[in-house]
Amino acid sequence: MQILRKTNQKAYFKALELGQRKLIELLKLKGLAGRGGANFPTWQKWEMVMNTPSNEKYVITNADEGEPGTFKDKFIIKHNPELIIEGILIAAYVVNAKKAYIYLRGEYEYLENKLKKAIKQIKQKTGAKTEIEIVIGQGAYVCGDETAIISSIEGKRGNPRYKPPFPTTKGLFEKPTLINNVETLANVPLAILYSNWNPDLRLFSLSGNVSKPGVYELPSGTKISKLMHLGKPKNKIKAVYFGCFGGCMPYSHDIILSPEHICGKECMLGACTVIAVDENQSIVDLATNIAKFYEFESCGKCTPCREGTMRIMNLLENISLKNAKIEDLNTLQELAEVIRDTSLCGLGQTATQHLITALKYFRREFEERVKEKKNRRRIAR
Amino acid sequence: MSEFILLNELRKIQKREGYISEKAVRKLNKKTGLPLSVIYGTATFYAKLHTEPQGKYTIEICNNPSCFVNGSLNLIKYLEKKLKIRSGQTTKNKKFSLHICSCIGCCDESPAMLLNGKPCTKLTKEKLEKIIKKCK
16 A cells, blocks of 8 residues: 555655755655545645745644544554654645644544654654644544634634635644644655656545455555455445545445545535445434534534534434324424525535435435324434 | 643643543633633633543544445444443443544544444444443
8 A cells, every 4th residue: 555655754855855845846846635525735835835934933733534434544543654744744844833732633542652652763763843732632523624623723613714704824822833634744755756656546535334344455446346346245236425525426336436426416425434334224313413523513603504413404304203294204304404505614515415415316215204193112322 | 841732731631631621611610711611611611622421432433435335324223232222322331432432533444433432443243242242
């Protein structure tokens, strides 16, 4: 796997040799883009922070991969943490930051020592002066949003902020801040050092009803059948979820796993999460389960998300319990669209995507559940 | 120089005392000058910080899609019955606290839970029973 290659800190020294401007040119040439889901060109973000005048700047590593079904960052931290630290040091050098933070999610607390060891080791080997501190998140999905991470490190509730100003000009402690995902930073040394570095290779997190779940490195644009072949599903796969926020799609062999191909179908590939769901599962129960997740994780700052996710959960519970009318499906659809269009941050805007797509592709299952008599009670949560 | 990070401080308190008590919040307020409301507001925002006393063993069991489609609901029901508590509660003997939580990133080994922060994966009822028995 490309992500497991070692660089032995050679990329850091090459970066020092090249200088800041040339390094940004190199990253532009190589075509490295953000791996957190937004695909924003990395060089552009770095250049923005570099060009913002300030005597204090920060680099934050987003290691808060809260998206259900995603575990690629855990994989990198477990198997190649040195690469991440080297990427952080290079980033700090380019943007002139003296201090860097790693925002590690609380659920990965057991990996803290591994990171600490790598920090000590790489700093010793490179002689870099950048201070790297680990901040452990305490379990909030919304803190995957870059402005929420900033609030969280500042010691506030992890509420997202309005943009602009963007973190690149006014971020942590009001200073210009560079925030990159773990996978992005881990790819920086590889992109700098290796001429055969492939920008198209992505880490796919495959889970769900498959017998061989795990992280698979495949080029963007691969057919889903290839991924499923590796995953070896036990039963016939009915649907795939691209995480909770990415929505769902009926499974077909020729779904192409690239952002461009999936976005057209109202789904989002995001951080390359694929959850396989087989025909024994009910989409209605799954939708109720995901709705509960969003209701729980909504931070409460903006009204559409706070109230809307709760109403959606109630309506779906009623459907699960067969207490609903067929008109409720229309209410559900309308509400889901309003939440998507009017919420403040990425969490709210994508909180109902799973439902919109489920109602589009699997409406019959919802209708059948509504029509069913109340003979068996099933509560999904 | 290292900045004061409230989140890390609250985590330390919880590690030391098991939860974030009113007394600890007041003490932190005196020490740092941060308003009580800010400290308490932060402490209550995060799912992993608790303002109520917790049991000796904290179980955080995941119920997000990857675990859900692999039968996490049955395990939760089993735990609730076995420990006679529901999510968010602590057993009378202060041994176990149970929390249904969001994804813990162990989707490749689902269903999974964290026992005092350590992942227990590929759970079955039998495996859970063994784990519970081992907790002394």
